[in-house]
Amino acid sequence: MSEWETVIGLECHVELDTRTKMFCGCPNEFGAEPNTHVCPVCLGHPGSLPVPNEEAIRRIVKIGLALGSEIAPRSLFHRKNYFYPDMPKNYQISQFDLPICVGGHLEVELPDGTTSRVGITRVHMEEDTGKTTHGSASGRIHDADSALIDYNRAGVPLVECVSEPDMRSPEEAAAYLRELRATLEALDVSDVRMEEGSLRCDANISVRPSGSDALGTKVEIKNMNSIRSLERALHFERERQVAALEAGESIVQETRHWDEDAGATKSMRSKEEAFDYRYFPEPDIPPLAPASGWIEEIRGTLPELPRARRARYESDMGLRPEVARVLVANRASTDLFERTVAIGAEPKAVANWVTQDLAGLLNEAGTDARDSRVAPEHVADLIRLVADGTISGAGAKQVLEEVLETGDEVEMIVDRRSLRQVSDEGALGEIVDMVIAEQPEAVEKLRAGKQELIGFLVGQVMKSSGGSANPKLARELLLERLS
Numbered sequence: 001m002s003e004w005e006t007v008i009g010l011e012c013h014v015e016l017d018t019r020t021k022m023f024c025g026c027p028n029e030f031g032a033e034p035n036t037h038v039c040p041v042c043l044g045h046p047g048s049l050p051v052p053n054e055e056a057i058r059r060i061v062k063i064g065l066a067l068g069s070e071i072a073p074r075s076l077f078h079r080k081n082y083f084y085p086d087m088p089k090n091y092q093i094s095q096f097d098l099p100i101c102v103g104g105h106l107e108v109e110l111p112d113g114t115t116s117r118v119g120i121t122r123v124h125m126e127e128d129t130g131k132t133t134h135g136s137a138s139g140r141i142h143d144a145d146s147a148l149i150d151y152n153r154a155g156v157p158l159v160e161c162v163s164e165p166d167m168r169s170p171e172e173a174a175a176y177l178r179e180l181r182a183t184l185e186a187l188d189v190s191d192v193r194m195e196e197g198s199l200r201c202d203a204n205i206s207v208r209p210s211g212s213d214a215l216g217t218k219v220e221i222k223n224m225n226s227i228r229s230l231e232r233a234l235h236f237e238r239e240r241q242v243a244a245l246e247a248g249e250s251i252v253q254e255t256r257h258w259d260e261d262a263g264a265t266k267s268m269r270s271k272e273e274a275f276d277y278r279y280f281p282e283p284d285i286p287p288l289a290p291a292s293g294w295i296e297e298i299r300g301t302l303p304e305l306p307r308a309r310r311a312r313y314e315s316d317m318g319l320r321p322e323v324a325r326v327l328v329a330n331r332a333s334t335d336l337f338e339r340t341v342a343i344g345a346e347p348k349a350v351a352n353w354v355t356q357d358l359a360g361l362l363n364e365a366g367t368d369a370r371d372s373r374v375a376p377e378h379v380a381d382l383i384r385l386v387a388d389g390t391i392s393g394a395g396a397k398q399v400l401e402e403v404l405e406t407g408d409e410v411e412m413i414v415d416r417r418s419l420r421q422v423s424d425e426g427a428l429g430e431i432v433d434m435v436i437a438e439q440p441e442a443v444e445k446l447r448a449g450k451q452e453l454i455g456f457l458v459g460q461v462m463k464s465s466g467g468s469a470n471p472k473l474a475r476e477l478l479l480e481r482l483s
């Protein structure tokens, strides 16, 4: 692979979770009954007039400021003309040569701990299209050859963020998308749920001989529904292009579709190059000219961004960089961490619980961290009970599993499952004495210097206590009696 260099740029679409749509007052709500959030404006009826949503403009300015873009003193909406059933107006209101946010960059932390800087070309505002469902989905009355259209999504505010072709590997592209998602989540502008389509990503990828400055022929890949899909698709496409070039073939500029099940990209109709969108300025919306005072007011609302937060966790709380990275990757984890530390728990212990045990369980269950029942009090109680020897580390994991299912209080679960360790010296001492009496051979050998047998004897105490003994205390009592 070293003879070839990969060049990747990403175009990401972000649905803003504003209360209403981009150009009308219809509710912007995911999952509502189809075609219930529509009106003459978002259905494109003749004579209806679009009015830009101020909150959406505020949010795109916020995104631009976070990415270091220049906020254009004057920008324009254009009509992008094309016919598609899920677009009732037959054009999409978008932006063309005068976007709201110009330039910028995102600092991306790579898995090996190094940092790269990915340029942002532009960030512009547009509206989403409706949604087409093919075949017999959802069991509604229609046959397999038909398609159903839901216009609830038509007109939802959509921000397109275009990167420079600055990325050199699928891993770097994945890291960029992760950072962008975390940034948008921190800005509180979108729920960035890739599985629901509120964050979508298309990739442009080409390869060229290492050391060459010229760009190879690029291919656009669509339909990647997760960061993992993006990485897989880019790996596949890089290998495909290199194999083709090494076989003396040339790369066709086209749009390819990522087939998740087949693990391959497949050629789509190459309609793009033939398409003329006939952009022209949207005559019903005046140019946008945000006042500088308004922009500065928005700048004042910018929260701590993921990169700064990671740095703070490392320097002020002593977290390892990889732990800080996992913690800051999503807001639910960050919030749980911050709130647990705020009620007095030790940061490193909290970070371990959130990024390891909890993250592992959520992953196994396929649960989004945002939908988890685990509250700061749960994590703080677990840490406290393990530290004072009330429950074992293994017991604490069982408790956490049950918290995820029921949301019940930690101490309640500990009692219900009888996980309280016997830390009472008198009660545990009796078990220890019993084990010593039952294991004369092991005791003999231990006294003769075979120190490793202490582990065996602790194990016997644990067994006799039905797993409820505090192993640390059991060990101390054994050593005390046998020394």
Ligand SMILES: [Zn+2]
Pocket (backbone or CB within 6 Å): 021, 024, 025, 026, 037, 038, 039, 040, 041, 042, 043, 155
């Ligand atoms: Zn509407």
